[in-house]
Amino acid sequence: MKDMIILSSLALMITGCASVNSGLTTFNEGMASLNKTLASGLPANQRRVGSFITQDQEFKIKSNLAVKTDDNSINQAIAEASSVIESFAKAESCINNHLDSSLELYTAPGGKMNTSYAPMMPMRYHDKTKCVSVAKIQGWFMPARNALQFEIVYVSENSGEVQKRGHEVVKQPNGEWLFTPQI
Template sequence: MAQPKNLAVLFTTLAALGPALASQAAQSDECLRNYAVKGSALSGKTHTTHGMLEGVAPTDALPRIARFLSLSGFTVLSQNPGAGLIEAAQSAMLAQGKRLPLNVAVTAQGNGSQVNTSFVTSPLMIFSTETLKDHLCKTIAAGAAGDGASPTPTPTAAAMPANPAPPPARPRIQGVAMLSPSQAEQIATALRKGPHPERLSEALPALLPTLAQFVERMACISTFSAVSTLDEFAAAGVSFRTKVIQAPMPKMKYHDSNQCLDVLRVQGWTMPADNALQFEVAYKAADSGEVAKSSHEVVRQPDGSWLFRR
């Protein structure tokens, strides 16, 4: 199982970033201790770690981390300052239609910020775990660095174009309305609010991006046929197109289907098992006042990722 060429270029580039963040990396003992990996070479792996940035506000840490990622071979797909979330993917593989997702969640804690990172690799992908661990910790450390301390590598043409394009906008999906920035922040806030099961506290920061994307899609599906787009988040053996599930918007008679629904709250958090989470979402149409609910279950997979069963 050979290391993919583009991934080798990525990690060669990452290794060259070390001197720029040497001082921050020297203080990353906590991050290294928190590093964990789940899954296997056959199923794919999820790499996670977290660390504290004392005296750094989330609003300062988030753009610094986004800049670091964009300079180290990743494309920032979305950035939500209000929710403290970054969704990124490895650029060279993304150009080939393959997504290696890296998610970052920044939350206020004490007089600073806690940063949680997760990176998912595909089955049969071999690379240096130590290099990846080092990069995740430098990603966290970048949140404390001033803009001048952010690494500026000299990429090869294969690693990054001379004039990188801005992060791509999310593609419009047929039968799915476009979410407004305020609605995205509303959803992220509702997901964070809880109360959450105590057992979920450690996994929640890495899980939040997946939950947010799913709830965003649910709030914006405007036709019954578009429910099948939820299969992007479905566990093995599950298809939303064959399940008895109705997105809330198509059932509303008076709402303008070109607008996503508002999410009033996310509630009823329960964990029937250590690897399963259930919750309920309440929606409201801002124009007509119509309301609806949906119930969901998400299950942790062998590779550490979370996918939906309903």
């Protein structure tokens, strides 16, 4: 009888260990996915599980910002603001939910970005696990010496859907260019 109790206890322990082992395996797989995300090199506010910007998509943003206009003032403003515009476009192209706050990092004091208008949100047929691409950055206009307006044209590579977003960056007193809410 005592041997039976010991064998039963041993069987329960082995079953329990197998269950714990299975749980730990699942946990480790989840942590491996998180580590891959963290190692992606993107700032913390741009990291998304399941939604990663590709090198080709990054290249398209950079090449659009390298285009020159006929207006030297606009070219100078683009050159000064290009790093924040690039970071913003990367973040905006990957927003796949209404709760994302990644754009707040690039917003001027007192402003708040509404991610309900993120380009991916109205794209009914786009695979939301993938970022949309920047097809064009165009329509550069300076309503003031410290303000630059433009639009970004986003396209879904898999569905072909297109969305345009108007934006404005304003040069802050410290020289930093920041986004005002969508125009």
